[in-house]
Amino acid sequence: MYWLNTIYKGGQLGRMMIEAASRLNLQVTILDAPIDSPAKQIESTQPHIQGAFNDATKIRELASQVDVLTVEIEHVDAAVLAAIETEGKVRVCPSAFTVKTIQDKYNQKKHLESFGIPVAEYVEIANAEELKEAGKRFGYPLMLKSKTMAYDGKGNYVVKNEGEVEKAVEALSKTPLYAEKWALFVKELAVMVVRRANGEILSYPVVETIHKNSICHLVIAPAQIDGAVATKAQKVAENAIKTFPGAGIFGVEMFVMANGEILLNEIAPRPHNSGHYTIEACETSQYENHMRAILDMPLGSTAMKVPASIMVNILGSNSDMTECYKPCQEALLVDGATIHLYGKKECRAGRKMGHITLVGESMMQVQKNLKPILEAMEPGVERALTLRPLVGMIMGSDSDLPVMKVGAQILKDFGIPFELSIVSAHRTPARMVDYAESAAERGLMAIIAGAGGAAHLPGMVAAMTPLPVIGVPVKGSHLDGVDSLYSIVQMPVSLHLFF
Amino acid sequence: MYWLNTIYKGGQLGRMMIEAASRLNLQVTILDAPIDSPAKQIESTQPHIQGAFNDATKIRELASQVDVLTVEIEHVDAAVLAAIETEGKVRVCPSAFTVKTIQDKYNQKKHLESFGIPVAEYVEIANAEELKEAGKRFGYPLMLKSKTMAYDGKGNYVVKNEGEVEKAVEALSKTPLYAEKWALFVKELAVMVVRRANGEILSYPVVETIHKNSICHLVIAPAQIDGAVATKAQKVAENAIKTFPGAGIFGVEMFVMANGEILLNEIAPRPHNSGHYTIEACETSQYENHMRAILDMPLGSTAMKVPASIMVNILGSNSDMTECYKPCQEALLVDGATIHLYGKKECRAGRKMGHITLVGESMMQVQKNLKPILEAMEPGVERALTLRPLVGMIMGSDSDLPVMKVGAQILKDFGIPFELSIVSAHRTPARMVDYAESAAERGLMAIIAGAGGAAHLPGMVAAMTPLPVIGVPVKGSHLDGVDSLYSIVQMPVSLHLFF
Numbered sequence: 001m002y003w004l005n006t007i008y009k010g011g012q013l014g015r016m017m018i019e020a021a022s023r024l025n026l027q028v029t030i031l032d033a034p035i036d037s038p039a040k041q042i043e044s045t046q047p048h049i050q051g052a053f054n055d056a057t058k059i060r061e062l063a064s065q066v067d068v069l070t071v072e073i074e075h076v077d078a079a080v081l082a083a084i085e086t087e088g089k090v091r092v093c094p095s096a097f098t099v100k101t102i103q104d105k106y107n108q109k110k111h112l113e114s115f116g117i118p119v120a121e122y123v124e125i126a127n128a129e130e131l132k133e134a135g136k137r138f139g140y141p142l143m144l145k146s147k148t149m150a151y152d153g154k155g156n157y158v159v160k161n162e163g164e165v166e167k168a169v170e171a172l173s174k175t176p177l178y179a180e181k182w183a184l185f186v187k188e189l190a191v192m193v194v195r196r197a198n199g200e201i202l203s204y205p206v207v208e209t210i211h212k213n214s215i216c217h218l219v220i221a222p223a224q225i226d227g228a229v230a231t232k233a234q235k236v237a238e239n240a241i242k243t244f245p246g247a248g249i250f251g252v253e254m255f256v257m258a259n260g261e262i263l264l265n266e267i268a269p270r271p272h273n274s275g276h277y278t279i280e281a282c283e284t285s286q287y288e289n290h291m292r293a294i295l296d297m298p299l300g301s302t303a304m305k306v307p308a309s310i311m312v313n314i315l316g317s318n319s320d321m322t323e324c325y326k327p328c329q330e331a332l333l334v335d336g337a338t339i340h341l342y343g344k345k346e347c348r349a350g351r352k353m354g355h356i357t358l359v360g361e362s363m364m365q366v367q368k369n370l371k372p373i374l375e376a377m378e379p380g381v382e383r384a385l386t387l388r389p390l391v392g393m394i395m396g397s398d399s400d401l402p403v404m405k406v407g408a409q410i411l412k413d414f415g416i417p418f419e420l421s422i423v424s425a426h427r428t429p430a431r432m433v434d435y436a437e438s439a440a441e442r443g444l445m446a447i448i449a450g451a452g453g454a455a456h457l458p459g460m461v462a463a464m465t466p467l468p469v470i471g472v473p474v475k476g477s478h479l480d481g482v483d484s485l486y487s488i489v490q491m492p493v494s495l496h497l498f499f
Numbered sequence: 500m501y502w503l504n505t506i507y508k509g510g511q512l513g514r515m516m517i518e519a520a521s522r523l524n525l526q527v528t529i530l531d532a533p534i535d536s537p538a539k540q541i542e543s544t545q546p547h548i549q550g551a552f553n554d555a556t557k558i559r560e561l562a563s564q565v566d567v568l569t570v571e572i573e574h575v576d577a578a579v580l581a582a583i584e585t586e587g588k589v590r591v592c593p594s595a596f597t598v599k600t601i602q603d604k605y606n607q608k609k610h611l612e613s614f615g616i617p618v619a620e621y622v623e624i625a626n627a628e629e630l631k632e633a634g635k636r637f638g639y640p641l642m643l644k645s646k647t648m649a650y651d652g653k654g655n656y657v658v659k660n661e662g663e664v665e666k667a668v669e670a671l672s673k674t675p676l677y678a679e680k681w682a683l684f685v686k687e688l689a690v691m692v693v694r695r696a697n698g699e700i701l702s703y704p705v706v707e708t709i710h711k712n713s714i715c716h717l718v719i720a721p722a723q724i725d726g727a728v729a730t731k732a733q734k735v736a737e738n739a740i741k742t743f744p745g746a747g748i749f750g751v752e753m754f755v756m757a758n759g760e761i762l763l764n765e766i767a768p769r770p771h772n773s774g775h776y777t778i779e780a781c782e783t784s785q786y787e788n789h790m791r792a793i794l795d796m797p798l799g800s801t802a803m804k805v806p807a808s809i810m811v812n813i814l815g816s817n818s819d820m821t822e823c824y825k826p827c828q829e830a831l832l833v834d835g836a837t838i839h840l841y842g843k844k845e846c847r848a849g850r851k852m853g854h855i856t857l858v859g860e861s862m863m864q865v866q867k868n869l870k871p872i873l874e875a876m877e878p879g880v881e882r883a884l885t886l887r888p889l890v891g892m893i894m895g896s897d898s899d900l901p902v903m904k905v906g907a908q909i910l911k912d913f914g915i916p917f918e919l920s921i922v923s924a925h926r927t928p929a930r931m932v933d934y935a936e937s938a939a940e941r942g943l944m945a946i947i948a949g950a951g952g953a954a955h956l957p958g959m960v961a962a963m964t965p966l967p968v969i970g971v972p973v974k975g976s977h978l979d980g981v982d983s984l985y986s987i988v989q990m991p992v993s994l995h996l997f998f
Contacts, residue, residue, distance in 0.1 A: 019518065022541050025840040025853075036544060042521050044543035045535060045842075280804075283835045283858070292831070301834035305779075305805050305858055332791070335800035336782045341524040343544075354524075359782070359804055489984065 010039030012342040012352060013072035013271045016279070018043050020287035026295075031062045038342040039072075056080040063090045068294050070094075070248065074103045074269050075149055091197070093294035094269040095246030102244075102269050106147040106178040112264055115243040117236060120255070120263050121181040128169045131179055135162055138181035144168045146175035152350075153214020183263055185255035189223055189230075190274035191237035194289045197247040197296035202289070203238050204282060204302040206230040209253070209274050210383075215350060216273045219311040221281060221304065224363065224388040227441040229260050236262045244269070249290040251275060273313065273352075278302075280338050280357045281309035308363040310370050312377075314354040316347040324353045326376040331356045334369045363387050364415050388443045391418035394435065395450040396457050398422055400474045404450045407472070423449075425456040432457070436464035452476040455487035509538030511841040511851060512571035512770045512786075515778070517542050519786035525794075530561045537841045538571075555579040562589045567793050569593075569747065573602045573768050574648055590696070592793035593768040594745030601743075601768050605646040605677040611763055614742040616735060619754070619762050620680040627668045630678055634661055637680035643667045645674035651849075652713020682762055684754035688722055688729075689773035690736035693788040696746040696795035701788070702737050703781060703801040705729040708752070708773050709882075714849060715772045718810040720780055720803065723862060723887040726940035728759050735761045743768070748789040750774060772812065772851075777801075779837050779856045780808035807862040809869050811876075813853040815846040823852045825875040830855045833868045862886050863914050887942045890917035893934065894949040895956050897921055899973045903949045906971070922948075924955040931956070935963035951975040954986035 010032040018039050021028050030040050031049040040048055049065075051058030054076050063069055063084045068091045082096035094102075101111045109119050121138060125131050135142060140162070146155030155175065157168040169177070188211065192204040208223035209216055223230060237252035244250070251272025253265040275286035284292075284300025292299055317323045324347060331337040341354035356373060360366040367385050374383060391411060395404050404420070411418045423432050439447060439461075447465065449458035450472035458471030473484030509531040517538050520527050529539050530548040539547055548564075550557030553575050562568055562583045567590045581595035593601075600610050608618050620637060624630050634641060639661070645654030654674065656667040668676070687710065691703040707722035708715055722729060736751035743749070750771025752764040774785035783791075783799025791798055816822045823846060830836040840853035855872060859865040866884050873882060890910055894903050903919070910917045922931050938946060938960075946964065948957035949971035957970030972983030 018541075022842060023837070023839050025842055041544050042517075042541045045540045284837070288837075298831040300831070300836075303834065305835065332797040332799070335802065336804065337799075338522070338783070338787075340522050343521065343524055485988065489988065 010034075010037030011072060012038050012340075012344075012354075014039030015042060015342060016276075016285075016287045016340075017070075017072065017271065017290060020285060020291050024288070024291060026291060029062060029066055031058055036345065038344060041343045060084070066090060068093060070270075070290070070294050071099070072270055074099055075151075076103075078103065091247075091294070093197075093246055094244065094248040094250075098244040098246055098248075098269050102267055104147045105145060105150060105266060106176070108267060109178075111243065112240055112267075115239070117240045117243070118261070118263050120183045120265075122178055125169070125177040125179050128166050131159070131165045131169055131177075132162060134179040135159070135165065138179065141182050143180040143182060144172060145178055145180055146172050147178055148175050150175075152216075153211075156214065183255045183265070184257065185263070186258050187223070187225065187256045188265070189225070189233050189254045189256055189262075190219070190272070191234055191252045191254070192249060192272060192275040192278065192286050192302075193237050193241040193252055194249045194286070194293050194299055194302070195241055195244070195247055196293045196299055200299060201238055201241060202299050202302050203234050204275065204278060204286065205304055206233045207274055207277070213350070215315065215352075216313055218313075218383075219274050219277055220363070220385060221277045221309045221311075224385060225256065225443075226260070226388075227443045228438065229256055229262070230443075231441065232260070233262050236264055240264055240267060247293045247296065249275070249286050249293060273355075276340070276355050277309045277311040277357050279340075281306050281359050306359040307361055308366045309357060309359045310363075310366050311355055311357045312370065312373060313352055314341075314356065314377075316349055316351040316353050318349050319347050321347040321353070323347075327356060327373045328354070330372045330376045331358075334358065334373065336360045336366070336369060337373070362390075364417070387417040389417045389419040390443070390445045391416055392435070392439055392444045392447045393418055393420045393450075394423040394447065394457065394461070395472075395474075396422070396424045396426075396452065396455075400450045400452065400472075403472060403474050404448070407448055419444075423457065423461075425451070425460045426454075432460060433464060436461040439465045440467050446470065448472060450474050451488070452481075452484050453487075455484040458488050509533075509536030510571060511537050511839075511843075511853075513538030514541060514841060515775075515784075515786045515839075516569075516571065516770065516789060519784060519790050523787070523790060525790060528561060528565055530557055535844065537843060540842045559583070565589060567592060569769075569789070569793050570598070571769055573598055574650075575602075577602060590746075590793070592696075592745055593743065593747040593749075597743040597745055597747075597768050601766055603646045604644060604649060604765060605675070607766060608677075610742065611739055611766075614738070616739045616742070617760070617762050619682045619764075621677050624668070624676040624678050627665050630658070630664045630668055630676075631661060633678040634658070634664065637678065640681050642679040642681060643671060644677055644679060645671050646677055647674050649674075651715075652710075655713065682754045682764070683756065684762070685757050686722070686724065686755045687764070688724070688732050688753045688755055688761075689718070689771070690733055690751045690753070691748060691771060691774040691777065691785050691801075692736050692740040692751055693748045693785070693792050693798055693801070694740050694743070694746055695792045695798055699798060700737055700740060701798050701801050702733050703774065703777060703785065704803055705732045706773055706776070712849070714814065714851075715812055717812075717882075718773050718776055719862070719884060720776045720808045720810070723884060724755065725759070725887075726942045727937065728755055728761070729942075730940065731759070732761050735763055739763055739766060746792045746795065748774070748785050748792060772854075775839070775854050776808045776810040776856050778839075780805050780858050805858040806860055807865045808856060808858045809862075809865050810854055810856045811869065811872060812851055813840075813855065813876075815848055815850040815852050817848050818846050820846040820852070822846075826855060826872045827853070829871045829875045830857075833857065833871065835859045835865070835868060836872070861889075861915075863916070886916040888916045888918040889942070889944045890915055891934070891938055891943045891946045892917055892919045892949075893922040893946065893956065893960070894971075894973075895921070895923045895925075895951065895954075899949045899951065899971075902971060902973050903947070906947055918943075922956065922960075924950070924959045925953075931959060932963060935960040938964045939966050945969065947971060949973050950987070951980070951983050952986075954983040957987050 010030045015038040029046040059080045070093045078100035085092045085096045102108050141160045144157040159168045188209045205222045208220040210218040251268040255263045271286045279285040328339050336359045358366045448470045451457040452474035453476045462469035471488035473488045475481030509529045514537040528545040558579045569592045577599035584591045584595045601607050640659045643656040658667045687708045704721045706720040709717040750767040754762045770785045778784040827838050835858045857865045947969045950956040951973035952975045961968035970987035972987045974980030
């Protein structure tokens with residue numbers, strides 16, 4: 001097919017790239033210090049280049065042997081990449097410009113802002129005095145951040161009040177700094193975006209990420225959010241990636257604010273933890289699409305092939321690996337769970353040792369299956385997701401409630417998330433139009449509409465949504481409900497009846 | 500987690516076992532002649548044992564280093580396995596008895612027959628004279644088969660008439676022989692069955708296999724057959740595997756005869772081509788479940804996580820590998836297709852070089868996506884699957900047809916496979932009970948029932964099936980259809996109306 005060779009720090013991202021590459025008969029050469037790195041463990045055909053992944057000489061040695069260079073970490077020597085790129089013999093993915101722009105978070109923000117991508121307010125900080133100024137402008141708490149070499153919460157400092165300013169600047173004194181206005185977000189979202197060498201862009205579904213101690217803990221796919229917010233987030237992510245030349249996959253992390261506003265937090269120019277779920281849950285994994293993108297092959301479908309998925313990271317709690325096996329032992333008992341252990345030789349507190357991906361027919365089911373796994377990780381900690389409603393139950397008036405609440409109870413019994421509200425065709429027609437037109441986009445799968453008398457609600461809603469609408473004729477004080485029945489069964493679309 | 504080492508011929512089955520093993524932090528040692536075999540290419544942590552996979556000394560060398568021995572081919576030295584098993588230091592999976600019984604197809608048949616598993620009639624053949632006798636007993640054509648070292652059609656000879664007897668015996672003279680009555684099957688089915696060391700058994704869905712030149716060409720999952728036949732096939736496969744001690748995964752190949760009878764054809768005591776689809780389409784792959792089984796870990800769910808899947812093998816057509824890349828290039832353009840190339844260095848006619856698995860929301864969709872891939876393999880050859888009906892459309896009388904055929908046309912337009920028949924609640928109540936009770940098992944997903952007058956059909960059918968039933972009130976000569984409408988909307992379960 002194609003022959004590829006590539007540069008890595010051979011960690012877990014490299015390992016999963018190798019999995020995807022070997023299925024396509026692609027050959028991969030790894031540059032990393034250990035000969036038994038997670039990636040190298042599953043690659044025995046190519047000579048290993050032993051050395052630090054950011055050692056310029058070693059990168060050049062690798063480049064002399066390969067057709068395409070790629071990375072699993074952005075903290076590499078961008079100047080060497082730029083030089084190799086200029087020589088034109090080897091394709092560098094992501095481009096040296098992209099790596100250079102992204103590895104400095106302050107530059108990254110400036111770049112995104114210049115293209116109109118929404119980011120939290122920020123300002124460069126040279127000393128404690130400037131941080132105090134920032135505190136006056138942004139208020140407290142605020143985030144003090146290292147511009148470079150920051151990941152998994154390292155290089156971030158939450159400054160709670162002016163009294164902490166000196167300590168914060170001191171703590172991060174080894175790197176250049178900037179301050180960021182505190183983003184009082186309601187959720188964190190992420191989108192994997194893949195960009196082919198020819199500029200074509202595809203994005204994966206919007207997922208929700210839940211962090212613990214600034215390290216990704218859970219990824220929920222798809223995100224249980226309003227569909228309009230998801231659409232906006234996906235757009236922001238795609239627009240952001242359009243600003244970077246070159247090919248590859250990118251992880252885009254975002255905040256959703258209480259008002260639905262999206263702020264881009266940061267971008268990783270490589271496969272990303274928030275995209276691990278794609279291996280089991282999507283038609284093409286992020287790893288395979290990265291390979292396809294950098295080789296200018298057609299991109300694969302990014303659609304989910306299962307209705308719901310949750311990924312949970314397995315972090316080391318100390319040097320004892322057996323702690324990491326506890327959630328795995330639970331996962332072996334659970335339908336739809338796939339364990340990924342990375343073969344790392346040493347276990348350390350906070351180190352990513354593996355992950356587990358669950359898939360299922362509904363988020364409800366996946367969440368239930370996740371419980372014993374989380375319980376094995378952190379006994380006693382209950383974590384219930386707020387599920388996106390799948391069914392919208394509406395009625396013309398609260399006098400219909402006695403009839404409708406029977407249906408609501410059935411949904412509750414089956415554990416199907418739903419919303420319930422009053423929407424009237426005759427008293428609140430504009431609200432009804434809004435409700436019907438946004439229902440599918442907001443993620444509803446069906447609407448149950450109850451109405452008495454002329455009973456226009458189900459039919460009017462059905463006329464304005466592609467979703468199935470179940471009409472419930474409610475008996476009025478006259479005509480014994482036959483009026484509602486006739487009104488509902490004669491609507492232009494198929495309707496459903498409960499008695 | 501667990502530490503495993505294992506024996507293989509390191510081909511594609513070994514390769515996919517290694518993929519599954521490495522995700523579980525299992526360590527695998529490979530015994531095979533080439534150092535760059537498909538399996539070894541993705542395993543670099545363990546020393547390679549170079550030698551023939553059926554070399555007794557080498558097997559003993561491997562056994563001295565490992566905890567569990569397993570195979571990817573049954574044509575190994577069963578006596579050595581038995582000796583190792585007896586020593587009791589290393590677990591052998593599948594057991595030496597199983598390997599020995601299965602590697603001789605005649606013994607395999609005798610074994611299965613003794614446990615009441617249905618197989619085609621067969622008889623041992625020592626010479627041409629005995630084959631003529633068999634011809635008299637079974638008729639022609641009949642199958643002459645090598646007892647041992649037979650796979651992918653090798654070692655099989657179709658004897659068309661008595662005149663071919665001498666030639667057939669001569670052609671297969673290198674191995675002991677038996678003859679088998681020709682199985683005039685309508686379909687070939689396969690089921691992967693996994694047996695844990697503790698005796699627990701789980702089976703994967705029944706798939707249909709389509710062979711070309713005696714080599715597996717397509718695997719269709721789930722098989723597009725009557726649910727009752729599928730249930731029977733699954734039962735036969737499970738019962739067959741229950742007769743073998745020890746742990747591991749087994750591929751069970753079967754014939755379905757015109758009368759729905761199932762005959763077991765043969766068993767492979769290892770992962771099997773007909774189970775490749777499980778990697779993308781099931782909650783746990785056959786490879787991972789094999790690992791779990793032989794390590795006595797809990798078995799993973801064998802359920803499909805997508806509605807439909809088809810696997811197509813990529814066979815070499817000559818020494819030119821580029822021929823194999825043609826279907827892959829098409830697969831890159833198709834949603835839900837995953838390419839698996841095995842990294843084999845030499846391409847030969849008929850050699851398995853890779854496979855492509857497609858998944859999708861319906862068999863219709865998968866079949867459509869498969870088309871360009873097959874066209875790239877064998878231009879001009881059209882292959883249309885007969886799809887299992889998803890919708891049952893019934894009506895009380897053919898006088899309802901003018902109303903019902905409108906719905907039938909809609910199903911046709913959307914490409915949804917359906918069946919249409921006359922079933923009357925009052926005239927053929929027993930047939931109606933049969934129809935309703937078997938509907939779900941036969942694979943229907945919904946029933947559309949039309950009736951006029953008292954219109955009992957939809958309600959009665961709905962009372963006897965878990966499937967959703969869409970009732971269509973047909974207007975009679977009196978009462979303008981209100982009688983049917985009232986009858987249908989007041990049935991005990993929810994019903995749907997078309998107008």
